[in-house]
Amino acid sequence: MKKLLLSAGLGLCLAVSACGGSGDAKKDGEVSRVFDPFPSTYTAYPSGATLITGATVLDGKGGLIEGGSVLIEGGKITGVGADLTAPEGAATINAAGKWVTPGIIDNHSHLGAYPSPGVEAHGDGNEVSGPVTAEVWVEHSVWPQDPGFTRALAGGITSLQILPGSANLFGGRGVVLKNVPARSVQEMKFPGAPHTLKMACGENPKRVYGYGRGSFPGGAPYSRMGNVAGYRAAWIEAAEYKKKWDAFIDGEGEEPARNLELETLAGVLNGDILVHMHCYRADEMAIILDLSEEFGYRVAAFHHAVESYKIADKLAEYGTCSSMWADWWGFKMEAYDGIRENIPMVHNAGACAIVHSDSDIGIQRLNQEAAKAWSDGKRAGIDIPIEVAWQWLSLNPAKSLGIDDRTGTLEPGKMADVVVWSANPFSVYAQAEKVYIDGALMYDREDPAIQPVMDFELGQPGEGDRK
Amino acid sequence: MIRSLLLGLAALCLVPISAAQPVAIVGEKVWTGTAQGTLTNGVVVIDEGRIVSVGTGTPPAGMARVEAEWVTPGLISAFSRTGITEVTGERSANDTGAGSSPFSAALNAADGFNPDATPIAVTRLEGFTRIAVAPDARSKLFAGQGFLADTSGLPGSIFKQRAFAFLVLGERGASLSGGSRPAAWTALRGAFDDVRFFGARYMTHNDGNVLTRMDAQALMPAVKGDQLILIEARRASDLEAIMEFRQENPMLKLAIVGADEGWRVADRLAAMKIPVIIDAFSNLPTSFSQLAATSENAARLAEAGVTLAIVNLDDDSHQARLAPQIAGNAVANGLPFDEAMKALTTAPAEIFGMTGLGVLAPGARADVVAWDGDPLEVTSAPTAVFIDGVSEPMESRQTKLRDRYLSLDTSQRPLAYKH
Structure with missing residues (x-):
């Protein structure tokens, strides 16, 4: 038992459900609590059967159904098609003229960790104290009362990844949340979602540790080569740590002391923790791909990836995703080569393209960001059907987070994370009218009773106003 | 043929x-x-x-x-830093502000304008033909002098230097003035007195109560009411204070930048004919000065009859081009389409006195x-x-x-x- 417990502590458990604190894990609390001492307590909110009819349905896999229906029962999608009939007692939503899509998943947000109001006391998004802080978990910074979550909900966001900031080479663990209002972060945690690790390339780490923060000489890294040396030194240490634990589990040697930082890195080397890496420049991404081969792990997604279009072929070959903005550029040197066609060019090369926000404003309209990129691609001769492009918003981010078997498309058996839009969501005039999370209606644009108001907003000017 | x-x-x-x-x-x-x-x-x-x-x-x-x-x-960007910074994060390539300068109100943004800056063409490609460019406040609440330019990228594209003075109140103004709103208002009133008593104050020494001689001289047309003053402010109480100040100084030509809570004082803004330049995306309590921010701010201001320009205040140098998307979202939140279009054309033309621009009309x-x-x-x-x-x-x-x-x-x- 002791060994099992310790091996779980290293993230060696195989079944994802036993790692994330969901159903199975709760039955074996001891094991799961070592790996995830802060397990998800989220359960779907009550919902009846709902049939949405007569809509243009984007199924999220690349299909479009005119006059389509989506059936939700027991919090799951149970039917998608042209001619579904409502089971007895089901609520029927006439969505003629409207569009229905899977809920949007933003895999790059700092909501809760850099919440509104952005006062000094709320600056919890980055443990800047050293270049390697793989020991911190951003979920310990998430303030569930951030009003930003509700604005994102009104924009059709049903799941999101909160990441630590990008000052550090290793910024710490990210967390995947269901976008439901809650009293604790545990009540938001996506059951069974793999843990993630934030890493960062380029200007930020060298600026923060090398020379930006005070006197010369600062610390390391001071340069991009210092960044890479820093990653490699940490991975070497992590490999040693893993070796000691592997030996101990095999019955050799003394029980090694736990080390939170190395536990996270070893979890990556075991394949249990997914790497999400902030990286703008193409040449740096190419280095990181080789680095990951050197130490035997995978990069799940490059974030910001402003220059992915320059190496889209190599990214496709490796099989990693790029999480991108539609058009941000020029705010720093490594963003200087941003172009409006980055997303469609990455897609066109056969690589995994994701639209992300990194912004409490952008997260409210990722559909519009996708629409901009989609139309700019079309003008450049890259004609992608809208129903295929929707994968940038739901399925691909779900893949990057290891939750695509549960959400990200409208398919029977999946979580009923669904958005009803007033019009084609690639229009600036479209609004998310109804947002369902696990089948429960969590936002209704027409019904103030189904619009959450966070604690912070109570008793303040603007409470309950249209946001 | x-x-x-x-x-x-x-x-x-x-x-x-x-x-x-x-x-x-x-x-x-x-x-x-x-x-x-x-x-x-x-x-x-x-x-x-x-x-x-x-x-x-x-x-x-x-x-x-x-x-x-x-x-x-041609669209008009009513508030931007387009052309005065190439790469925002690189000090050597950014002329928006000067925290270490002894000067403030005298800083002339036009001196930093580069028509070759790549954001100019990038902005023009999205339909903007004219830009109002403001310096940023870094050392005092007085940011300096803004200008008007076209986006041709050619020498001589500035068509009005010193088109407006820009100053910052609210939280940022407080912080730039030593730490509080009272400090900011004291500095503002003191500066206006420096200008009014210019002859007496600067006859024998270089400094007034607040401003250096050069800053006081530069602020003179604004204080006399000959030059537009843009003031950044967000909270309703800050907007009220500005309107009080305007009542004490009726000659001033004012427009407000930000005005996240503008809808709460919209009737008074309309009655005093004070235009606003807003980012209609603002709908979060990003600070204690934006608690009542709402995506309907634009619609409510327009409904009250306030002259309204829409801009991107999030990234005003490289992404000023996103203002049409922001205006489109304002339409989705109740602003009539025509008002949204005016907020990108006729309203900025009116605010900055750009005659023959912002309209399709014979002779324009x-x-x-x-x-x-x-x-x-x-x-x-x-x-x-x-x-x-x-x-x-x-x-x-x-x-x-x-x-x-x-x-x-x-x-x-x-x-x-x-x-």
Whole structure:
């Protein structure tokens, strides 16, 4: 038992459900609590059967159904098609003229960790104290009362990844949340979602540790080569740590002391923790791909990836995703080569393209960001059907987070994370009218009773106003 | 010859039209910004850098023609840093502000303008032909002098220097003044006194109560009411305080930048004829000065009759071009389409006194944009941009990067040979 417990502590458990604190894990609390001492307590909110009819349905896999229906029962999608009939007692939503899509998943947000109001006391998004802080978990910074979550909900966001900031080479663990209002972060945690690790390339780490923060000489890294040396030194240490634990589990040697930082890195080397890496420049991404081969792990997604279009072929070959903005550029040197066609060019090369926000404003309209990129691609001769492009918003981010078997498309058996839009969501005039999370209606644009108001907003000017 | 006259857009992009040549710009819809409203199958004829006629029907025979889904006046960016920074995060490439300068109100943003800056072409490609450019406040609440320019990228594109003074109140003004709103207001009133008693105060020494001699001199036209003052402020109580100040100083020409809680004081703003320049995306309590921020701010201000310009305050240098998307979202939140279009054209023209700009009207300057769809729609883009009648190149450093990397075939030669 002791060994099992310790091996779980290293993230060696195989079944994802036993790692994330969901159903199975709760039955074996001891094991799961070592790996995830802060397990998800989220359960779907009550919902009846709902049939949405007569809509243009984007199924999220690349299909479009005119006059389509989506059936939700027991919090799951149970039917998608042209001619579904409502089971007895089901609520029927006439969505003629409207569009229905899977809920949007933003895999790059700092909501809760850099919440509104952005006062000094709320600056919890980055443990800047050293270049390697793989020991911190951003979920310990998430303030569930951030009003930003509700604005994102009104924009059709049903799941999101909160990441630590990008000052550090290793910024710490990210967390995947269901976008439901809650009293604790545990009540938001996506059951069974793999843990993630934030890493960062380029200007930020060298600026923060090398020379930006005070006197010369600062610390390391001071340069991009210092960044890479820093990653490699940490991975070497992590490999040693893993070796000691592997030996101990095999019955050799003394029980090694736990080390939170190395536990996270070893979890990556075991394949249990997914790497999400902030990286703008193409040449740096190419280095990181080789680095990951050197130490035997995978990069799940490059974030910001402003220059992915320059190496889209190599990214496709490796099989990693790029999480991108539609058009941000020029705010720093490594963003200087941003172009409006980055997303469609990455897609066109056969690589995994994701639209992300990194912004409490952008997260409210990722559909519009996708629409901009989609139309700019079309003008450049890259004609992608809208129903295929929707994968940038739901399925691909779900893949990057290891939750695509549960959400990200409208398919029977999946979580009923669904958005009803007033019009084609690639229009600036479209609004998310109804947002369902696990089948429960969590936002209704027409019904103030189904619009959450966070604690912070109570008793303040603007409470309950249209946001 | 006849054929060449009927050339489509693609050809027109290859052969720039000179200002001397008359052109008929034909749109399925033409938004005029005048009492003519939106014309269906409209025709705008331009010649010699001016608009000759705006009407419907058949374009004059024998004239070069541009056809588009929509035609609008050139858009005007009412508040930006476009052209005064190349890369925001690089101090050496950023002339927006000067925290270590002993000067403040005298800092003239025009001295930092570079018409070659890449954000100029990037902004022009999205339909902006004119920009109001403001310095940023870094050392005092007085940021300095802003200017007006076109986006041609040519020398001489600034058409009005010292078009306005920019100053910052609210939380930022407080912090720049030593730590509180009272400190900011004391500095503001003290500075105005420095200007009013300029002769006496600066006869023997260089410094007044608040301003250096140069700063006081630069602020003089603003204090006299001869120059527009843009004031950044967000909270309702800050806006009220500004309106009180204006009542004490009725000669001042003011416009407010930010005004996140403007809707709460909209009637008074309208009555005092104080225009606002807002970012209509603001709907979060980002600070304690924006608690009542709402996506309906624009709609409510317009409803009350406030003159309203819409801009992107999130990234005002490289992404000023996103204002049409922001205006489109304001429409989705209740702002009438016409008001949203005015917020990008006639309203900024009115605020900055740009005569003959922001409208399609006979005699106006020929700043015209042809679009492939509704100009506020995220899937639309300009297909042709005219500034003073000149057809502008639809090219930027970004389009060149795109074209280089559209194919990644390096089997014969590196991509650096593709240019």
